[in-house]
Amino acid sequence: MAVERSLLEINNLETGFRFGDIYHNAVDGVSLTLENNEILAIVGESGCGKSTLATSIMGLHDPKNTEIKGEVIYKDLNLLDLNEKLYNRIRGNDIGMIFQDPLGSLNPLMTIYRQISEALEYHSDLNEEQRKARVLELLNQVGIPRPEQIMKNYPHELSGGMRQRVVIAIALANKPPVIIADEPTTALDVTIQAQILDLMVDIQDETGSGIILITHDLGVVAETADRVAVMYAGQIVEEAPVEELFANPKHPYTRSLLNSIPHELEGEDDELHVIHGTVPSLQKLPRKGCRFAPRIPWIPEEAHEENPVLHEVSPNHKVRCTCWKDFHFEGEDK
Amino acid sequence: MAFLEVKDLKVHYPIRGGILNTVQDHVKAVDGVNLSIESGKTYGLVGESGSGKTTIGKTIIGLEKATSGKIFYEGENVTNKARSRKKKYANYNKDVQMIFQDATSSMNPKKRIIDVMAEPMHNYFDYTPGETKRRVAELLEIVGMNAEAMYKYPHEFSGGQRQRIGVARAVASDPKLIIADEPTSALDLSVQAQVLNFMRRIQKEYGLSYLFISHDLGVVQHMSDDIAIMHRGRFVEQGSKEAIYKNPQHIYTKRLLSAIPDMDPTTRKAHKVERQRVEAEYDAQETEYYDPNGRVYDLQRYDNDHLVALKPEEPNASLQNEKVKTGGES
Numbered sequence: 291m292a293v294e295r296s297l298l299e300i301n302n303l304e305t306g307f308r309f310g311d312i313y314h315n316a317v318d319g320v321s322l323t324l325e326n327n328e329i330l331a332i333v334g335e336s337g338c339g340k341s342t343l344a345t346s347i348m349g350l351h352d353p354k355n356t357e358i359k360g361e362v363i364y365k366d367l368n369l370l371d372l373n374e375k376l377y378n379r380i381r382g383n384d385i386g387m388i389f390q391d392p393l394g395s396l397n398p399l400m401t402i403y404r405q406i407s408e409a410l411e412y413h414s415d416l417n418e419e420q421r422k423a424r425v426l427e428l429l430n431q432v433g434i435p436r437p438e439q440i441m442k443n444y445p446h447e448l449s450g451g452m453r454q455r456v457v458i459a460i461a462l463a464n465k466p467p468v469i470i471a472d473e474p475t476t477a478l479d480v481t482i483q484a485q486i487l488d489l490m491v492d493i494q495d496e497t498g499s500g501i502i503l504i505t506h507d508l509g510v511v512a513e514t515a516d517r518v519a520v521m522y523a524g525q526i527v528e529e530a531p532v533e534e535l536f537a538n539p540k541h542p543y544t545r546s547l548l549n550s551i552p553h554e555l556e557g558e559d560d561e562l563h564v565i566h567g568t569v570p571s572l573q574k575l576p577r578k579g580c581r582f583a584p585r586i587p588w589i590p591e592e593a594h595e596e597n598p599v600l601h602e603v604s605p606n607h608k609v610r611c612t613c614w615k616d617f618h619f620e621g622e623d624k
Numbered sequence: 625m626a627f628l629e630v631k632d633l634k635v636h637y638p639i640r641g642g643i644l645n646t647v648q649d650h651v652k653a654v655d656g657v658n659l660s661i662e663s664g665k666t667y668g669l670v671g672e673s674g675s676g677k678t679t680i681g682k683t684i685i686g687l688e689k690a691t692s693g694k695i696f697y698e699g700e701n702v703t704n705k706a707r708s709r710k711k712k713y714a715n716y717n718k719d720v721q722m723i724f725q726d727a728t729s730s731m732n733p734k735k736r737i738i739d740v741m742a743e744p745m746h747n748y749f750d751y752t753p754g755e756t757k758r759r760v761a762e763l764l765e766i767v768g769m770n771a772e773a774m775y776k777y778p779h780e781f782s783g784g785q786r787q788r789i790g791v792a793r794a795v796a797s798d799p800k801l802i803i804a805d806e807p808t809s810a811l812d813l814s815v816q817a818q819v820l821n822f823m824r825r826i827q828k829e830y831g832l833s834y835l836f837i838s839h840d841l842g843v844v845q846h847m848s849d850d851i852a853i854m855h856r857g858r859f860v861e862q863g864s865k866e867a868i869y870k871n872p873q874h875i876y877t878k879r880l881l882s883a884i885p886d887m888d889p890t891t892r893k894a895h896k897v898e899r900q901r902v903e904a905e906y907d908a909q910e911t912e913y914y915d916p917n918g919r920v921y922d923l924q925r926y927d928n929d930h931l932v933a934l935k936p937e938e939p940n941a942s943l944q945n946e947k948v949k950t951g952g953e954s
């Protein structure tokens with residue numbers, strides 16, 4: 291039986307930024323797979339390396355100040371080996387991108403029609419008429435009303451939600467098998483967020499593409515993801531199917547995050563869970579030992595491995611914590 | 625008893641344009657809202673961006689001018705008097721403070737924390753230098769920070785620490801009301817938890833009231849006793865937390881609540897169906913809930929602790945509707 295390859299396979303990816311003569315890893319040994327027909331959420335707080343991971347996959351780093359190691363395998367190619375010209379073909383054609391700030395990813399001087407049709411022009415050989423039909427089809431697909439009119443508008447003439455729909459239309463233009471969305475709804479109001487998330491789930495259903503959805507918002511994860519990877523200080527610390535992660539979180543960081551979500555109070559003294567200390571900066575991050583150890587000082591040092599590996603909780607559930615079986619919060623019984 | 629009352633507040637910003645830069649129109653940022661603030665309670669103010677939340681806060685504190693309506697502090701009419709040096713407004717100036725999404729944006733970056741925090745103290749109290757220092761240390765401790773922090777500069781702190789310093793400074797004048805405008809919106813979840821916990825502890829200790837402004841319905845539910853939902857410069861619904869979250873009546877409130885992401889992935893499908901049902905209801909019934917100009921109706925009492933902006937029931941309402949319709953078509 292031939293082993294099916296994943297749609298995208300990230301192996302031991304390390305991305306370091308240069309500080310003087312030294313590179314400090316913002317992504318520090320990440321391995322992940324993305325399958326067809328799934329939404330993989332990557333969740334973590336700001337600075338944990340989510341955007342760096344996305345831009346590393348897309349080959350968008352300045353090589354002078356960045357050092358990337360590892361593999362990003364797509365269709366038997368290691369993308370990290372590609373030259374700029376080939377990478378350009380992959381971006382847009384095979385991998386679509388959606389970023390947080392739709393205004394930043396649109397050209398203010400070009401009409402919506404021209405921006406979408408340019409994406410098509412670059413990557414396909416449709417004639418003018420076919421292109422126009424495809425632009426209309428895309429605008430319809432992303433739920434833009436009166437597409438004939440809207441496509442003549444400039445970005446600033448649209449609301450934030452409409453702009454993000456246009457960005458999604460551009461990302462979808464060439465039916466890419468892989469879509470990477472970095473905080474696509476973070477700048478939007480909650481009702482618009484709900485619409486955009488529905489749209490992404492629908493698109494995923496229709497096209498069967500694989501989506502990497504990056505977010506800091508556990509609510510967004512719960513609403514959309516099939517699988518979740520939780521990131522802390524450049525590493526994946528827990529990975530599980532979405533139901534499993536919310537029902538049975540194992541890593542102390544995942545559990546802490548879930549406990550600090552604001553909820554309805556149960557009495558005067560009810561308080562939100564707070565994690566000890568802060569996330570250190572890249573330069574100060576300890577590179578030895580468990581990255582999370584300084585934040586759970588009540589667990590004795592002897593209790594953890596030198597460098598915790600991913601332990602298997604169940605076949606699809608992995609956690610980077612030695613003590614996952616009997617971890618307890620401060621003051622909590624074992 | 626309410627110590628602060630906002631009555632029919634309107635704040636209309638002029639829109640200028642044309643060759644002569646004349647006033648062409650107005651943005652009705654706040655268009656007739658009422659608030660009564662009692663001591664020790666937290667009032668949540670929720671709405672989407674641009675709905676007018678910040679403008680309400682700034683007008684209460686005197687950073688924007690009321691176009692019409694009145695603000696009473698302990699019975700005294702203090703409308704547009706925040707800058708006044710007159711003695712009868714002194715309490716109002718001292719007792720109402722505001723913190724913003726980035727607390728340090730209002731701090732002088734060249735001043736150490738001790739000087740930043742001493743400013744409100746010097747304005748309102750006659751502390752000796754020793755007393756000032758002791759008081760700053762005390763306030764920093766209340767928000768979980770070391771006394772040494774007072775010798776550092778604002779940029780030396782993380783976002784969460786800066787928000788806590790902002791809360792500590794707002795408390796320095798010993799106010800009765802703190803208007804907190806999106807105080808944790810730029811913070812990570814775990815840091816937000818810390819700031820919210822401290823805000824609640826301080827409230828208990830000092831009997832403070834908060835006007836807690838946020839677009840995040842989860843945070844507002846966590847913090848508030850009473851809630852107002854704002855849309856297009858007006859309140860669509862106002863009442864106790866239970867009334868608003870458990871028994872919403874206005875279609876806009878329902879729509880907002882149904883859009884909050886559900887933290888339980890197992891009920892995702894049902895949640896989506898419900899959200900889309902409410903969305904369809906909103907599209908179908910929008911005109912029922914807004915007047916022909918799209919303006920939110922006046923609030924009516926729906927229940928003891930619950931006001932809703934519903935279409936006024938008039939005996940000849942249908943007749944009026946007819947008139948409006950034909951008027952619109954001609």
Ligand SMILES: Nc1ncnc2c1ncn2[C@@H]1O[C@H](COP(=O)(O)OP(=O)(O)O)[C@@H](O)[C@H]1O
Nearest residue numbers: 307316335336337338339340341342343571572
């Ligand atoms: N171009 C860069 N040069 C140096 N450091 C960077 C650069 N981009 C990001 N970083 C640092 O790398 C870490 C990860 O950042 P980022 O990937 O943006 O995190 P996230 O998207 O999870 O918020 C942070 O400490 C950030 O300050």
Ligand SMILES: Nc1ncnc2c1ncn2[C@@H]1O[C@H](COP(=O)(O)OP(=O)(O)O)[C@@H](O)[C@H]1O
Nearest residue numbers: 637651653671672673674675676677678679680
């Ligand atoms: N100084 C100003 N001049 C003109 N319009 C303003 C000004 N400040 C706010 N506005 C407008 O008033 C409305 C309400 O704004 P704001 O109170 O900031 O809303 P929110 O805090 O709910 O996002 C918006 O339409 C905004 O563009």
Ligand code: SF4
Nearest residue numbers: 580583594611612613
């Ligand atoms: S291995 Fe130890 S230090 Fe690391 S997360 Fe687990 S309990 Fe904490």
Ligand SMILES: [Mg+2]
Nearest residue numbers: 340341342472
């Ligand atoms: Mg990011």
Ligand SMILES: [Mg+2]
Nearest residue numbers: 677678679805
């Ligand atoms: Mg605001």
